[in-house]
Amino acid sequence: MDERQALSSFAALSQETRLAIVRALVVAGPEGLAAGVIAERMGVSATNVSFHLKELERSGLISQRRESRSIIYSASYDALAGLVKFLMEDCCAGHPAIRENVEKSDGCCSPDDEVASA
Amino acid sequence: MDERQALSSFAALSQETRLAIVRALVVAGPEGLAAGVIAERMGVSATNVSFHLKELERSGLISQRRESRSIIYSASYDALAGLVKFLMEDCCAGHPAIRENVEKSDGCCSPDDEVASA
DNA sequence: CCAATAATTCAAGGAATATTGAACTATGGA
DNA sequence: TCCATAGTTCAATATTCCTTGAATTATTGG
Numbered sequence: 001m002d003e004r005q006a007l008s009s010f011a012a013l014s015q016e017t018r019l020a021i022v023r024a025l026v027v028a029g030p031e032g033l034a035a036g037v038i039a040e041r042m043g044v045s046a047t048n049v050s051f052h053l054k055e056l057e058r059s060g061l062i063s064q065r066r067e068s069r070s071i072i073y074s075a076s077y078d079a080l081a082g083l084v085k086f087l088m089e090d091c092c093a094g095h096p097a098i099r100e101n102v103e104k105s106d107g108c109c110s111p112d113d114e115v116a117s118a
Numbered sequence: 119m120d121e122r123q124a125l126s127s128f129a130a131l132s133q134e135t136r137l138a139i140v141r142a143l144v145v146a147g148p149e150g151l152a153a154g155v156i157a158e159r160m161g162v163s164a165t166n167v168s169f170h171l172k173e174l175e176r177s178g179l180i181s182q183r184r185e186s187r188s189i190i191y192s193a194s195y196d197a198l199a200g201l202v203k204f205l206m207e208d209c210c211a212g213h214p215a216i217r218e219n220v221e222k223s224d225g226c227c228s229p230d231d232e233v234a235s236a
Numbered sequence: 237c238c239a240a241t242a243a244t245t246c247a248a249g250g251a252a253t254a255t256t257g258a259a260c261t262a263t264g265g266a
Numbered sequence: 267t268c269c270a271t272a273g274t275t276c277a278a279t280a281t282t283c284c285t286t287g288a289a290t291t292a293t294t295g296g
Contacts (some may be wrong), residue, residue, distance in 0.1 A: 004245065007132055007279055013197050014129035015254085019121070031205050035273060055253090069263050069272050078182070089203050133284085153243060166285060169245055173283095187242050187293050 001082035005060060009083050014058040017042055025062055025075040032065075032074030090115045119200035125180060127201050130177040135160055136170045143180055143193040150183075150192030 001009075013019050020042055025033060033041075041048035054075055056062045062081045065072050119127075131137050138160055143151060151159075157167035171191055174180045178197045183190050 003134075003137070007134060007137060010128045010137075011132035011253095014125055014132050016125060017254095019128075023208055024119060026208055036271090039273095046257075047257075047272065047275090051254075054274090064145065066262090067152065071273060080208075083203050084175075084202060087198070087205065088140055090144055090198075129283095135284095154241095157243095164243065164287075165245090165287075168285075173245085184292085189243060 001086045004084060006086045008059040009061055009079065010086075010112070011060055012056050012064070014051065015055075017044060017048070018056055021049075021052060021056060021073075022061060022075060022080075024079075025073060030074055032072040034067075034070040034072055036070065038073065048108075119197075119204045123197075124201060124204045127179055130174050130179055133170065133173075134161060135166070137211040139167075139170060139191075140175060140179060140193060140198075141189060144195075144198070146192065148192055150190040152185075152188040152190050154188065156191065159178055187201065 021038055024038065024041060035048070035049060035053060038053070039046050042049060044052075045096070053062070057064060057073075059081075061076055062073050063076055067069075072116065131140065134173075140158055142156065142159060153167060153171060154164070157164050157170070160167060171180070171182070175182060175191075179194055179201075180191050181194055183192075
C-alpha cells in the first residue's frame with residue numbers, strides 16, 4: 001500500500017455511512033451484499049448509497065460484481081490488511097512498543113480460533 | 119477507541135500534510151517537534167501548519183506542550199495503537215485470516231527487536 | 237517597558253464532499 | 267415487447283475543509 005492509496009482509504013473511512021458499510025461488508029464475508037440491501041440497512045437513499053459505494057471502490061476497499069439484477073459489493077480483505085499494515089509501520093517507525101501494545105490488548109480474535117471457517 | 123474518535127482520526131490522516139506530520143512526530147519520539155520546525159520540514163506556512171496541528175489534536179492523535187517560546191507537538195502512541203486496534207477488530211469481525219495476513223507480512227519491526235530503546 | 241520571536245486566531249475565498257430528486261441504463265419475467 | 271426491479275448518473279445545492287494574509291497573544295532578552 002503506497003501513500004496515495006492510504007490517504008484515499010483514510011478519506012473513505014472518515015465518513016460515518018461509509019465506515020458502517022465497510023463494517024457490514026466485512027461481516028458479510030466474500031458473498032457480499034447487494035446495493036439495495038446496504039441502502040436499506042444504512043437507512044439512506046439508493047442515490048446516496050451509490051455515491052458512497054463508488055467512493056469506497058475508488059479507494060480499493062471494496063469491489064463489486066453483477067449478479068442478475070443486483071450489484072453485489074464485498075470488502076477487499078487485502079486492501080484492509082494493507083491499510084492496517086501501513087498504519088502499523090508508521091507506528092513502529094518510532095516506537096515498537098506500540099506494536100506490542102496493539103497485540104497485547106487485542107480482544108478481537110485469536111489467530112488459531114476461527115481460521116477453519118475461512 | 120469509539121467510533122466517533124475513529125472517524126475523526128481517519129479524517130485527520132486523510133490529508134497529505136497531516137499524515138506527513140504524524141509520521142514525522144512518530145519518528146521524533148516523545149521529545150516531539152516545535153511547530154516551527156514542523157512547518158519548515160513540511161514546507162508550509164505557520165498559519166497552515168497551525169491549522170493542521172489543531173485538527174490532529176482535536177482527533178487526539180497528537181498532543182502539545184509549551185516550552186519557552188515554542189510549542190512542542192508529539193504523537194500520541196496510545197491513540198495510534200487504538201486506531202490500529204479499531205481497524206483490526208473491524209477486519210477480524212469477518213475473517214481472522216486478515217489478521218494472520220497482517221502479522222505474517224509485517225516487515226516493520228519485531229516485538230523483541232528494539233524494545234530496549236523505549 | 238520595548239522589541240523580537242514563536243505561534244495562534246480571524247476572516248475571506250476557493251476547492252472538495254455530501255445530499256437530493258429527476259432522468260437514465262441494464263436485467264429478467266409475463 | 268412491455269413492464270417492473272435494481273442501480274447508476276446527472277445537475278444543483280449545501281456543507282465542510284483548505285489556504286492565505288492580517289491581526290493577535292505569549293514569552294524572553296535588552
